[in-house]
Amino acid sequence: MRINIAIDGPSASGKSTIAKRLAEILEYTHIDTGSMYRATAYKALESKISLEDEPALIEMLQNTEFDFTHEGQLIMDGKLMTEVLLWFLDYKVLEPCWSASNRKSHLKKDLF
Numbered sequence: 001m002r003i004n005i006a007i008d009g010p011s012a013s014g015k016s017t018i019a020k021r022l023a024e025i026l027e028y029t030h031i032d033t034g035s036m037y038r039a040t041a042y043k044a045l046e047s048k049i050s051l052e053d054e055p056a057l058i059e060m061l062q063n064t065e066f067d068f069t070h071e072g073q074l075i076m077d078g079k080l081m082t083e084v085l086l087w088f089l090d091y092k093v094l095e096p097c098w099s100a101s102n103r104k105s106h107l108k109k110d111l112f
Contacts, residue, residue: 030072
């Protein structure tokens with residue numbers, strides 16, 4: 001029987017390093033939830049939804065499909081998001097956005 005393991009903590013505290021290693025040891029797929037927040041912010045921006053409009057964000061998430069490759073890369077609505085999110089990260093477009101979406105407690109329920 002497989003289970004999900006969540007590791008929470010402050011930014012730059014080593015969560016991803018520990019999570020990736022633990023997933024490797026347990027032969028689990030590592031899921032980068034930070035990429036889910038960034039993808040949520042990306043989709044909201046693309047859909048012209050304000051990150052302050054929590055009801056609209058929740059509705060958007062209810063119509064969003066998340067999946068992962070075996071390597072843990074995010075697929076949102078059938079599209080591999082790796083390159084999109086890297087481009088946006090390079091240009092610091094999503095940095096203020098994903099932290100705003102991450103703070104919305106109701107969004108966490110709909111993401112997971």
